[in-house]
Amino acid sequence: MMHDLLGSLSSTEFIRAAITTVWLTTAAQVAGTIGGALLTPLRMARHRALRGFASFYLLIFRGTPELLQLIAWYAVLPLAGVNLNLVEIAIVGLGANEAARMVEITRGALLGVDPGQDDASRAVGLSRIQALRYVILPQAMPAIIAALGNEVNIMFKTTSLVSVIGMTELLRQSQLVAETARSPLGTYLAALLYYLALTTLWGAGQGLLSGHRGQGQRRPSLARSWWHALSGGL
Amino acid sequence: MLWSWHVFFAQLTTLGFARAAWATLWSASVVEAGAVAGGFLLAMAGRSSIASLRRLVGVYVWVWRGTPLLVQLLIAYFGLPEVGIRLGVIGSGVLTLTLNESAYLAVLAAAALDAIPTGQSDASMSLGLTGWQRFRYVIFPQAFRLFLPVFGNQYNAMLKTTSLLSIISFSELVEYAQVQMNVTYRPTEVFAVAAIYYLALTLMWSGVQRFLEHRFATVRHANREIVRDVPVPAGT
Numbered sequence: 363m364m365h366d367l368l369g370s371l372s373s374t375e376f377i378r379a380a381i382t383t384v385w386l387t388t389a390a391q392v393a394g395t396i397g398g399a400l401l402t403p404l405r406m407a408r409h410r411a412l413r414g415f416a417s418f419y420l421l422i423f424r425g426t427p428e429l430l431q432l433i434a435w436y437a438v439l440p441l442a443g444v445n446l447n448l449v450e451i452a453i454v455g456l457g458a459n460e461a462a463r464m465v466e467i468t469r470g471a472l473l474g475v476d477p478g479q480d481d482a483s484r485a486v487g488l489s490r491i492q493a494l495r496y497v498i499l500p501q502a503m504p505a506i507i508a509a510l511g512n513e514v515n516i517m518f519k520t521t522s523l524v525s526v527i528g529m530t531e532l533l534r535q536s537q538l539v540a541e542t543a544r545s546p547l548g549t550y551l552a553a554l555l556y557y558l559a560l561t562t563l564w565g566a567g568q569g570l571l572s573g574h575r576g577q578g579q580r581r582p583s584l585a586r587s588w589w590h591a592l593s594g595g596l
Numbered sequence: 597m598l599w600s601w602h603v604f605f606a607q608l609t610t611l612g613f614a615r616a617a618w619a620t621l622w623s624a625s626v627v628e629a630g631a632v633a634g635g636f637l638l639a640m641a642g643r644s645s646i647a648s649l650r651r652l653v654g655v656y657v658w659v660w661r662g663t664p665l666l667v668q669l670l671i672a673y674f675g676l677p678e679v680g681i682r683l684g685v686i687g688s689g690v691l692t693l694t695l696n697e698s699a700y701l702a703v704l705a706a707a708a709l710d711a712i713p714t715g716q717s718d719a720s721m722s723l724g725l726t727g728w729q730r731f732r733y734v735i736f737p738q739a740f741r742l743f744l745p746v747f748g749n750q751y752n753a754m755l756k757t758t759s760l761l762s763i764i765s766f767s768e769l770v771e772y773a774q775v776q777m778n779v780t781y782r783p784t785e786v787f788a789v790a791a792i793y794y795l796a797l798t799l800m801w802s803g804v805q806r807f808l809e810h811r812f813a814t815v816r817h818a819n820r821e822i823v824r825d826v827p828v829p830a831g832t
Contacts, residue, residue, distance in 0.1 A: 363678065425798055426791045427759035430770050437783035441598050519664035526763065533666055540674065547675030554663050554671065561662040593654035594661065594703030596642035 366548030370539055371555065379535035380556050386524070386531055387517045389453050394460020394517075395510065401461055402468040416465065423462035429523050431455055436527040452524040460517065467509040471502035511568045518560050532556055565592050604785040607776065608792065616772035617793045623690060623761065623768060624754040630694040632747065635701025640731075642706055653702070660699035665760055668692050673764040689761045693754075701750060708743040709735065741812055748805035755797050769793055 370376050405416035423431065432455040439446060446454065475498050483493035525534035536553035540546035569588040582590070607613065642653035660668070672688040683691060712735050720734040762771035773790040777783045 421795070422791065426794045427756035427770060429759045429762070430773070430787065430790055430794070433770070433774065434783065434787040437777060438598075438787065441784065522664035522666045523760075525666070533664065533670075536667075537670070540670075545678060547671065547678045550667060550671045550675050554667050557663045557667060558659065562658075565662075589654070592658045592662065594657050594699075594706070596638070596650070596653050596657050596702060596706055 363545040363548040366543045366545040367551050370536065370549050370552035375535055376552060376556065379530060379532045382530065383518065383521050383532040384560065386452060386521045387514065390456035390460060390521065391514055391517050393453055393457030394464050397457055397461025398464025398468055401465045405465050405469055420462050420465060423459050428459045428520065429526060431459055432523055432527055448527060448529045451527060452529050456520065460513065463513065468506055471505040472498060474505060475501045515561055515564055518564065519557065562592060598784055600785060603780065603782045604788060607785055607789040612772060613789055613793060616767060616769045617797065619768040620755060620758050621797060623758045624751065626690055627693040627697055628751045628754050631697035631701050634694060634698030635705045638698055638702035639705035639709055642702065643709060657699045657702060660696050665696050666763060668696060669760060669764055685764055685766050689764055689766050697754065704746045705743055708739040711742055712738050741814060744809055744812055752798055752801055755801065756794065
């Protein structure tokens with residue numbers, strides 16, 4: 363077991379697969395964030411049909427498992443005459459789901475801003491768009507960015523789902539190695555450690571960013587807030 | 597041809613899909629029931645006076661929440677037999693999901709327990725309640741109310757998370773849909789039916805959730821107690 367564990371940990375295939383996981387996470391999160399930014403105005407639109415479309419999108423993508431969505435994209439797109447390669451399907455599938463999650467985050471953050479802020483901006487003569495751009499959005503941004511950090515953390519783990527449609531990222535790589543390895547346990551433990559390293563390092567990055575927030579109060583040490591985030595305060 | 601209503605309705609009305617939906621429902625329910633117990637136990641251990649126990653809980657939460665469920669499932673099903681632990685499909689699937697979900701629920705349970713003012717504990721201590729009595733009759737009932745809405749969301753998510761059990765060939769909705777897809781070569785209809793079952797399950801749960809939250813709501817409860825306690829004057 364130790365032999366396979368250490369062998370996998372240091373193999374170039376695993377390192378390459380980990381890099382794939384990192385850039386797939388980035389690509390899917392960027393796609394999802396853009397999708398969410400486009401869908402949020404629809405979800406909050408005055409026009410009923412636009413709102414209805416966004417609500418239907420959310421119902422489908424939040425109401426069904428992401429795994430089902432990925433397999434469906436993979437199986438149905440070619441039937442509809444759309445031929446994408448595995449990487450493109452993975453980004454579309456993960457991104458479409460993430461867009462729905464981002465709509466809820468962005469909408470929640472925008473609704474969290476005091477409505478008096480909008481009233482006041484309109485009263486001083488700003489248009490609806492200007493009020494959003496210069497008054498509401500800047501105040502909603504901290505909440506959105508904090509949530510975005512968690513989304514990336516979740517996305518590191520969610521990308522493992524694309525192994526099911528055959529894209530070679532960290533999990534699929536470990537499955538391929540485990541097929542012939544003497545110890546599948548060691549191989550999968552290596553994958554586990556890689557994922558744990560990725561989410562833990564990302565957690566440190568988040569801690570660094572959030573450490574600069576909150577003036578006045580005594581700030582906890584960086585290591586402490588890092589561990590607090592990783593262990594969920596337990 | 598991309599869509600056929602005939603195939604769609606044929607799939608929608610087969611017993612196989614209903615059975616798969618049942619598997620999704622019971623596995624999610626068993627997992628959540630176990631994870632509520634596990635989550636509160638972990639939360640209590642994480643707030644205990646023993647430092648090493650607290651640290652252990654922290655590490656547990658870190659590892660289970662920091663790695664993908666899919667990897668955890670593969671380790672439990674394909675890896676553990678190597679060291680002589682054979683749990684089978686249902687055993688390893690349900691156990692892994694429960695241990696994973698316990699870590700998430702522990703964080704939520706701890707937040708609910710933390711939200712109860714320390715005065716509650718102090719007051720019950722001054723009334724002479726033991727540690728267990730304080731938890732059972734004073735702290736837990738209040739924390740559980742705060743916990744219930746977030747638990748509802750977790751259960752809703754778990755209905756969908758059980759789809760990952762398809763990777764170890766547990767026959768729930770996604771696994772069954774994949775089998776049907778390979779039999780019929782009609783992915784669009786098959787996935788639409790699976791999606792409808794998932795939406796029906798989550799819709800059903802939101803009904804149950806609303807009922808539960810109403811049932812345990814403090815205000816309604818208090819009102820009823822007061823009404824019941826008012827002595828009714830004779831002759832009215």
